[in-house]
Amino acid sequence: xxxxxxxxxxxxxxxxxxxxxxxxxxxxxxxxxxxxxxxxxxxxxxxxxxxxxxxxxxxxxxxxxxxxxxxxxxxxxxxxxxxxxxxxxxxxxxxxxxxxxxxxxxxxxxxxxxxxxxxxxxxxxxxxxxxxxxxxxxxxxxxxxxxxxxxxxxxxxxxxxxxxxxxxxxxxxxxxxxxxxxxxxxxxxxxxxxxxxxxxxxxxxxxxxxxxxxxxxxxxxxxxxxxxxxxxxxxxxxxxxxxxxx
Amino acid sequence: xxxxxxxxxxxxxxxxxxxxxxxxxxxxxxxxxxxxxxxxxxxxxxxxxxxxxxxxxxxxxxxxxxxxxxxxxxxxxxxxxxxxxxxxxxxxxxxxxxxxxxxxxxxxxxxxxxxxxxxxxxxxxxxxxxxxxxxxxxxxxxxxxxxxxxxxxxxxxxxxxxxxxxxxxxxxxxxxxxxxxxxxxxxxxxxxxxxxxxxxxxxxxxxxxxxxxxxxxxxxxxxxxxxxxxxxxxxxxxxxxxxxxx
DNA sequence: TAGTGGTCTAGACCACCCT
DNA sequence: GGGTGGTCTAGACCACTAA
Numbered sequence: 001x002x003x004x005x006x007x008x009x010x011x012x013x014x015x016x017x018x019x020x021x022x023x024x025x026x027x028x029x030x031x032x033x034x035x036x037x038x039x040x041x042x043x044x045x046x047x048x049x050x051x052x053x054x055x056x057x058x059x060x061x062x063x064x065x066x067x068x069x070x071x072x073x074x075x076x077x078x079x080x081x082x083x084x085x086x087x088x089x090x091x092x093x094x095x096x097x098x099x100x101x102x103x104x105x106x107x108x109x110x111x112x113x114x115x116x117x118x119x120x121x122x123x124x125x126x127x128x129x130x131x132x133x134x135x136x137x138x139x140x141x142x143x144x145x146x147x148x149x150x151x152x153x154x155x156x157x158x159x160x161x162x163x164x165x166x167x168x169x170x171x172x173x174x175x176x177x178x179x180x181x182x183x184x185x186x187x188x189x190x191x192x193x194x195x196x197x198x199x200x201x202x203x204x205x206x207x208x209x210x211x212x213x214x215x216x217x218x219x220x221x222x223x224x225x226x227x228x229x230x231x232x233x234x235x236x237x238x239x240x241x242x243x244x245x246x
Numbered sequence: 247x248x249x250x251x252x253x254x255x256x257x258x259x260x261x262x263x264x265x266x267x268x269x270x271x272x273x274x275x276x277x278x279x280x281x282x283x284x285x286x287x288x289x290x291x292x293x294x295x296x297x298x299x300x301x302x303x304x305x306x307x308x309x310x311x312x313x314x315x316x317x318x319x320x321x322x323x324x325x326x327x328x329x330x331x332x333x334x335x336x337x338x339x340x341x342x343x344x345x346x347x348x349x350x351x352x353x354x355x356x357x358x359x360x361x362x363x364x365x366x367x368x369x370x371x372x373x374x375x376x377x378x379x380x381x382x383x384x385x386x387x388x389x390x391x392x393x394x395x396x397x398x399x400x401x402x403x404x405x406x407x408x409x410x411x412x413x414x415x416x417x418x419x420x421x422x423x424x425x426x427x428x429x430x431x432x433x434x435x436x437x438x439x440x441x442x443x444x445x446x447x448x449x450x451x452x453x454x455x456x457x458x459x460x461x462x463x464x465x466x467x468x469x470x471x472x473x474x475x476x477x478x479x480x481x482x483x484x485x486x487x488x489x490x491x492x
Numbered sequence: 493t494a495g496t497g498g499t500c501t502a503g504a505c506c507a508c509c510c511t
Numbered sequence: 512g513g514g515t516g517g518t519c520t521a522g523a524c525c526a527c528t529a530a
Contacts (some may be wrong), residue, residue: 012499033469038515049501051297054516067430067469071508071515077469078369081431088490123324184313185327186490192438192456192481210438210456210481223279223313223323235438235456242488244334244432258518284496295520300497316497317527498526507517 005046013048017056020046025065025076032082035073036066064243085243088186091138091148091231092170100140107135107202109162118151121217121228128153132160134171137202138231144203145237150229155179175226184221190214190240193232203234210235251292259294263302266292271311271322278328281319282312310489331489334432337384337394337477338416346386353381353448355408364397367463367474374399378406380417383448384477390449391483396475401425421472430467436460436486439478449480456481 003023005016021036030036037045042053057074060066064081068074076082095102114124114131122131132152138145150171154160158179160171168174175181193213200207212233220226233240249269251262267282276282283291288299303320306312310327314320322328341348360370360377368377378398384391396417400406404425406417414420421427439459446453458479466472479486 014499040515049503051502052500055499057516064431067467068516069468069509070517071510073515075469078471080369080433080463080471081465081469085433088492123326182492184492185310187326187331188488188490190436190458190486190488191484192458194456210440212436212438212458217326219327221313222315223321223327225324225326238437240436242434242436244434246334246428246430260518286496295522297521298519301518303497314497315528317495317529319496319528493530494528496526496528499524501523502521504520505518507515509513509515511512 005048014052014055014059017042017046017048017052018059021056021060022065025082030076032076032078035075038073088183090170090172091146095138095140095145098140100145101142103139103142104165105137105139106162106165107137109134109160109165114151118228122151122153122225124153134160134165140237143237145234147199147202147232148229149231150227152227153225155181181226182221183218183226184223185219186216188214188216195232199232203232205234205236212238212240214240251294260298260301260305263288263292263294263298264305267302267306268311271328276322278322278324280322282322284319331487334429336416336418337392341384341386341391344386346391347388349385349388350411351383351385352408352411353383355380355406355411360397364474368397368399368471370399380406380411386483389483391480393445393448393478394475395477396473398473399471401427427472428467429464429472430469431465432462434460434462441478445478449478451480451482458484458486460486 003020005013007013009016024030039050039053039057043050046053057066057068061068064083064085065077066074067077089097092102110133111130112133113129114122118124118131124131132154134150134152136148138148152160160174164174165171172183191213193211195203195205195207195209195211197207199211200209203211212235214231214233216227216229217225218227218229249266251259251266253259255262270276285296285299285303289296292299303312303314307314309330311323312320313323335343338348356379357376358379359375360368364370364377370377378396378400380396380398382394384394398406406420410420411417418429421429437459439457441449441451441453441455441457443453445457446455449457458481460477460479462473462475463471464473464475
C-alpha cells in the first residue's frame with residue numbers, strides 16, 4: 001500500500017496525491033461532508049508544495065469527489081456526487097458502464113458523397129467530397145438499443161474495414177490505435193421523435209413508438225470535427241444522464 | 247479599452263487576463279487554429295508570472311475557447327467550440343439563451359408530505375417530513391414549452407410565496423438573494439415518454455404525443471440536495487444540448 | 493537546439509470564517 | 512487572532528515538437 005509520494009515515480013506527484021486521497025475517500029476513511037486535511041496540512045503530510053496540493057485538490061473537485069468553502073476547508077462530497085459523471089464515451093463504453101454487453105450489427109460501411117447537413121456539421125472544406133458512412137444496430141446484452149449512423153471525415157489515406165470493426169468493436173479504439181487520433185470534446189443534442197417503419201423494424205418496436213434522437217459532433221484533440229453521428233435510441237430501453245456544474 | 251492588467255483592480259489578475267484574451271479571440275484578432283502567444287510571451291506582455299498565465303489559460307481551455315498541444319503551443323478553438331455550451335441553468339436562463347421570453351403559470355404551491363421517490367433523491371433525513379411542491383406550466387414567448395414539478399427542501403424557516411415567484415420569475419434568483427443559497431451542480435436524466443390526458447391538456451398537444459422527460463437533482467455549494475425537479479417538455483418545441491469533454 | 497507546454501518549489505499576501 | 516482557501520511571484524527542471 002503506497003500512501004506516500006514517490007518523487008522518482010513516472011507519475012506526477014499531484015496525480016499520485018489524487019490517487020491517495022481518492023482511495024481514502026472511497027474506503028470511507030473520510031465520510032461525506034467531513035473535512036479532509038487542509039492544504040497546508042497536506043503539504044506537510046505528503047512533502048509536496050502547496051501548488052502541487054492545489055493541483056491535486058482541483059482535480060478532485062472537477063471529478064466531484066470534494067468541494068471547498070472559502071475560509072472553512074475542503075470537504076468530502078456526498079456519495080451521489082462522488083459517482084463519476086458521464087464523460088465523453090463511445091457507445092461501447094456507455095453500455096459497459098451500464099453493465100450491459102455491447103454488440104453491433106453492421107448495416108452499411110461505404111464511402112458516400114457527403115450530404116449538406118453533414119458538410120456543415122463537420123465543416124468540410126470544398127475539396128473534400130466524400131465521407132465514410134457507417135450504419136449499425138447497436139445492442140446491449142443482445143437486445144437492440146439504438147440505430148446508429150456515423151459520418152466520418154478520416155484523415156487522407158485512412159481506411160476502415162468491416163473486419164477491423166467486427167474484431168475491435170469500438171470505432172474510437174481503432175482511431176486511437178491506428179491513427180493516433182484522440183477525441184477531446186463533443187457537442188450533443190437530444191430530441192424526441194417517433195419510429196419510421198424501417199426504424200421500427202430494426203429496433204424491434206411498433207412503428208410510431210417514441211424514440212430518443214441523439215446527434216453528436218466529435219472533435220479531436222486538435223479540435224477538428226471528425227465525426228457526425230446520429231443515434232436513435234429505443235425510448236423504453238435508454239435513459240440519458242449528465243452532470244451539470246456551474 | 248483596457249488591455250493591460252491593473253494590479254490594483256478588484257478583479258484577480260488571471261481573470262483580467264482571461265477577459266483580455268477572450269476579447270481578442272472574439273474580435274477575430276486571432277483566428278481559429280492560429281497560435282496565440284506562448285505562456286512565456288504572455289508573461290512578458292502582461293507583466294504577470296507564468297502561474298498566473300497558466301491559471302488564465304486553464305480557464306479559457308475549460309470554457310472551450312483555446313486548446314493546448316504539448317511541445318507546440320496554445321491555439322484558438324474553431325468557432326463552434328467557442329460558443330459556451332449549457333451550464334447549469336434555470337428554465338428562465340435557458341429560455342433567454344434560446345432567445346425566448348420565459349413565462350410561467352403557477353398551478354400549485356404547497357407544503358406536502360414528501361413522496362418516497364423525492365425522499366430518496368433529496369436524501370431527506372427521517373425528521374424532515376414535508377417539502378414544498380411547486381407545479382408550473384413554463385412558457386417561451388407565451389407558448390407552453392414544459393410542465394415543471396419541483397420538490398424543494400428549503401432550510402428551516404425559509405418560505406416561498408406565489409407573490410415572490412410571480413414578481414421575480416426565477417426560483418433560483420430568490421434562493422440566491424433571500425437565503426444566499428448558490429447552486430453548484432446538478433445530476434440530470436433524460437428519457438422519452440408520452441403525454442397523459444392531463445399533461446396533454448396543459449401542454450396543448452394531443453394525448454399520446456411524445457414528450458421529453460427531464461429529472462434533475464440540484465445541489466448547493468455545500469453539496470446539499472435542495473431540489474428535485476421534473477420537467478416534461480413538448481417534443482416538438484424543445485431540443486436539449488450538452489457539451490461533453492474528456 | 494530552441495521553443496513549447498507540464499510539473500514543481502518555497503515562499504508571500506489577501507479574503508473569508510469562526511471563536 | 513488563527514486557520515482556511517484564493518491569488519501571486521520568480522525561479523527551476525522535465526517532456527515533447529520541430530527544424
